[in-house]
Amino acid sequence: MRIVVLIKQVPDTTEVRIDRETNTLIREGVPSIVNPFDMYALEEGLRMREAAGEGTVTVMSMGPPQVEVALREALSLGVDDAVLLSDRAFAGSDTWSTSYTLAAGIRRLGEVDVILCGKQAIDGDTAQVGPGVARLLGIPQVAYVKALTLEGATCTAERMMEDGHDVLRVPLPALFTVVKDINEPRLPSLKGKMKAKKAQITVWGAADLDVDPVELGLDGSPTRVMKIFAPELKAGGVVFEGETSETVPRLVEELLPVLRGETQ
């Protein structure tokens, strides 16, 4: 059984701030991490391999050379091999051309049974690449998966809906995007870390993939970023300090019209 986990290296968004004077992001000292949702996808891939008792887990990412760090983190968890799709030609990809490039990378791997992704990346928050890859590969998809059970050549998936969950029977090969309910990611072992340090990472550029250059990077991207700006700050509110016997009645006075729907 061959499992592929797609991951993305992202800036740790807790740390990203905008400079309100220059309207630019303050990036100094912002660490790069593996997209947190992808950690659940990696864990699920490893658990599926363990449940099947055989097979390989391949981690794949698209990005600049420094994404190698993220791939090594995945390797330290016990992933079998890592592929980095990296080429200047991929630069500026929106979700369409990212899906296109990743789909081409997966095709080059040959036969694949399961593709796992996090439900979305925390920098873009689009949740679009997983379904896009599935469509380009012509395979079924289930997004927002909170439980997966492998039964031979099919998988039972629980899809988290707003008010409960759907149970779906999915023939393989298929792509799943996972939410954090699905498992508890493991920590790397010391042995895993040592192994990851020495592991060879396969790097494929545009020339290694069966792709049309026009569909890559910015040129293959239907969307463009027109402008970037700081969100408006809410006007400072009223803060009550002091004894509860004083503060609570003042708050209640403000809240009653809100609760009665009297405010605009």
Next chain:
Amino acid sequence: MTCSASRAAGPRSTDSGEYRVSSIEVVQDRCVGCGLCVSACLYDAIEMVDGLAVINDNCTLCGACVDACKFDAIVLRQAQHDAVSLDEYRGVWVVAEQRNGELNDVSFELLGKGRELADELETELSAVLLGSSIAGMADELIHRGADRVHVVDDPALLNFLDEPYANVVAELITRHKPEIVLTGATVLGRSLIPRVAVQVKTGLTADCTGLAIEDGGRQLLQTRPAFGGNIMATIICPNHRPQMSTVRHKVMSALDADTSRTGEVVDETIDPGLLTSRVEFVEFVKDLTQTVNIADADVIVSGGRGLGGPENFHLIEELAGAIGGAVGASRAAVDAGWIQYSHQVGQTGKTVQPKLYIACGISGAVQHLAGMQSAKVIVAINKDPDAPIFKVATFGIVGDVFEVLPALTRALKGSAAE
């Protein structure tokens, strides 16, 4: 195609020659090494080497540095490709969402916004309705602003399955060529519509909080938060149609139902081959622990780390009970196992837009704020006067949640009984 190509030119000045592949370059003679581009770069892709800007491989060709450079030292060459014939595409569409015979409110909100966009473009607003035995719902969509409803009513569409739903929406887009397609950023919408966008080969912008038509044109300006709500980006889709966006619940306003409105209902015939699904629907299991879906709630009372433990969550439940609200939680409370994930508000949980949000013992990490800061009225109760939550709060109480919450519950319960 020169007409569409010129429309394609982005908002910034670019080299207007013809290129097959786009590129960016620093003109060394002009670069003074001021570093403006380095701080303008969102991707940390520019560094100074020997007093000159050098653009690294992680550049995304976004052009922020071109705008920032005061010396015209960075040249972005955008390849210009034959675009689809944009003028063939007309009309605004809303993909309506129904499950179990009930339309989701987000569909009405999208029709409200869609009506505004269609009027500005002097075109029609249509809804797309998929399901089984759903014909009766078409009128509801017309009452909420649709001029026309494209209905595909088939037993194969009884439950939401990605493949048939995506095939049908893509087929209808190809058949009727709308210029704008709006979908709710729900689980259904965010699963379905990326598959459709890839299928019809166009751009898709997720979770838009603002939609507007460019001055004097037909281009849709799609504004959305990124980087956990730290920045806002306006996205365009210059050369492909339709322009597709998803919009979260409660971001747009629905029109009141007007039962005197009339419109056209079109029964669409779909090739049965498009209705097949490899994935089989087994069952839907309702979450019984969740009596109110927080994403739909008008009032939410949320608890965080400041509650100290699961045994104190009853304080949140009691206040919520007194004012008819739903119970929410911060990530810290969920990660500690005090309450289920379905209650989590924030970037990795649910995004909520209630009329009233009461945050109790929640400090207000950026990720939490990203999930609730569009609430109309925000109340913060926290003992730390410097907690970031107070920066977004409409009203706040600096105090001990164990004292304030019971007092507030008592006071509001009494008032509600008036």
